[in-house]
Structure formats: structure tokens, C-alpha cells
Amino acid sequence: MSKKETVYVSAGRKPQWTRGLVNPPVERASTVVFDSVEQMKHAVANKSKQVLYYGRRGTTTNFAFCDAMAEIEGGAGCYVYPSGTAAITTAMLAFLKSGDHVLMVDNAYEPTRAFCQNVLKGFNIDVTYYDPLIGAGIEALIQENTKIVFLESPGSLTMEVQDVPAIAEVAHKHNCVVMLDNTWGAGVNFKPFDYGVDVSVQAATKYIVGHSDVMLGTATANEKHWPVLREKSYTLGMCASPDDLYLAMRGIRTLGVRLQQHQESALKIARWLESREEVETILHPAFSSCPGHEMFTRDFTGSNGLFSFVLSKGNQAGITAMLDGMSHFKMGYSWGGFESLILAVNSVQSMRTVTTWPYEHALIRLHVGLENVDDLIADLSAGFDRLNAAL
Ligand SMILES: Cc1ncc(COP(=O)(O)O)c(C=O)c1O
Secondary structure, eight states: OOOHHHHHHHTTOOHHHHTTSSSOOOOOOSOOOOSSHHHHHHHHHTTTTTOOOOGGGOOHHHHHHHHHHHHHHTOSEEEEESSHHHHHHHHHHHHOOTTOEEEEETTOOHHHHHHIIIIIGGGTOEEEEEOTTOGGGGGGGOOTTEEEEEEESSOTTTOOOOOHHHHHHHHHHTTOEEEEEOTTTTTTTOOGGGGTOSEEEEETTTTTTOSSOOOOEEEEEOTTTHHHHHHHHHHTTOOOOHHHHHHHHHHHHTHHHHHHHHHHHHHHHHHHHHTOTTEEEEEOTTSTTSTTHHHHHHHOSOOOSEEEEEESSOOHHHHHHHHHTOSSOEEOSOOSSSSOEEEEESOGGGGOSSOOOOOSSOEEEEEOOSSOHHHHHHHHHHHHHHHHHHO
């Protein structure tokens, strides 16, 4: 089997998709036309097997990208969606019916929680939130009608790393589908199917695309769950533009080197932050101060550019002064692109149901981009000067 760097270069480039080119071309189509009844019958019979049938089932651009993602994540098949959020909501709907129950991790991405609250509840699907650090203790929360155990590891903003295999083992004992938001792991640093995950979802918008110019989601499933995921996603009308898939595939080619650099720069910045008196704690999975750090050490092969820290001081005026003057760390809600981003959160507790946020001051989330790391440290250092001056 090829090493991971080789996989990012070669994944999805089967001769039937590339037809002699290095990159599988952008193949745009709604309609596929057939010259004979026989050809049409063949397409109908093989429509779920990467045979041209109708635009929504995909063209060769889609087939190449989905092959690449399935290979990177290690699943039986991958489906694409117009955003990461669409991937999460559709993958959940694919396995749920009225009367079911979902166990949702308390630090899930906010729109995932909103979907549970605003959509699933209206379909008579109950949701219970659980502590990300619950491990095998999740068994006590599983009900007769629990259908999905949803994980996100590390979790949004607060970065707790979950014991995925312990949760998956218990969930499978009760016939639940184990679904993971694997956007942080990107299929690179965490291999979901080796740890008992059934369906791995990614906001490909982040590191897969890597250039902050495409919205895209993926869901990759193991052999058992792939047919249901694929057919229900198709029935719900999900597909993605071949132009976007082409750009995402271009992103995959540099995934290895980009993540390596994001990781290196973020670790350097996190170590520098550790020495600053303005910082209360570092929430980076590779640091022992991050809850679930031992699971990171056990299950992940590396990290990336996204982590958080908690300020030891600061009021709104101080934080505003710090953020307003940043040169490289711009404020923005996404991450995973080549550029650095910064986000301040004052209200972590308001986004949690069953866990208690123990810190007094704001959480700052950084996405460390590909700029020179010393420029980034200077930017943060000047930010702390503005924070201190405003207090
Ligand atoms: C962990 C995580 N999952 C899912 C998403 C949703 O992705 P998208 O913005 O493509 O809908 C995001 C976006 O920020 C995210 O951070």
C-alpha cells in the first residue's frame, strides 16, 4: 500500500476518469443521452456504480473525486453535498425515521446542534446531548430507539478529543450508527473506519478544498452503511458542481504538505502562547492541557492549524482592540484555507447543554495559515499589547 503523501497525489486518477490527462477533466452535464435502448438499460441497471446515467448521479469528475475521498478516508464509498452542513444533515436523515433518538456530542458544530433543535425535533426525533469525554459511559444514555451516536472529535471551539473506539463499541452493541464529523482529522490525521466509525462526514470546505473558495461536503461510509447513505442522499437531491469538485480535487494534491506546514506553525504558536501571561490555557489536542489529549496521542497521527486558547484577562474593549488591529489573522467563521483566521467567543456556555465551561474569560480560536510563522507571532504579540493597553 502506498504511503499517504503518494495517495494524495494519485487518489482518484484512474485511467477511465483521466483519459490520458493528469487531472480528471471538468465534465459538466445534466442530461446524459443514449443512442440505443440497450445502452440506456445498461445505464439504468448500473446507475449506482459510477456509470453515466444522469447529472445528479455524477459525471467522471464526481466519480474521480469520490474515489479519492473514499481512498483517503478508507471507506467503501463517498457521496458529495453542496456544503459540510448539507453532508451532516443528509447523512443523519438517511438513517433516521420518526420516533428515533439521537445521541449528539455537546461540543458539536453549532449548525449541527441547530439542525437537531430546529428540524429533527419537528420530525419527532429526540436528541440527547452527551459529554464529549463520556467514553464507554455513553451506554447509560442509549435508549431502545437510539439510532445514531454522533461524534465530533476534536469538538468545535473547545477541542475535546473523544474516545471514538470506546463509544463505537458500545454503540454497535445496541445497533446504533456511529457517525463522526471528521473535518479536523480531514481523513489524514484520523482514520475513522479503523476506530469503529460507520459514516465519516467532512466539511470539505476546509482542508480538502484548502483555498477558501468552495463550499463542499462529503460523507464516506463503510460497506454496511454505504448503500443506504448513497441512495437516500440521491433521493434527497444532493449533488455538487463539477467545477467545485475539480477545485477540491486540486486541493487534495497538496493536502499532505499543507497540513504538515499548518501543523508545524500552529505548534510553534501554541508553544509561544503557553509562555504568555495573557493566556490561561491552551486547547490544542497535542497539548496535555487539552481534554482528551491521551486519545489524541493514541489515535491521531498529527494535528493541523486549528486550535483554541483561553485568555486570562480581558473585557470587550480589550478584545475588540486586540482583534481590530490584526494584520494577518483576519476574523472569519471558516478555517482550513491557506490564510490565518481569528475568532473570539465570549459565550461558550450558551452553546453547551450538559457540560460546564470552567473559564471566566474569552476563548480565542485560531486558524494558523501558511504565512511565515514569525510574522504571525508578531501579529499576535502586537494584539496582546493592544489588549493590555485597553485594560
Ligand atoms: C467542524 C465543522 N463541521 C462542519 C462545518 C460545516 O461546513 P460548511 O461551512 O461547509 O457547511 C464546519 C464549518 O465551519 C465545521 O467547522
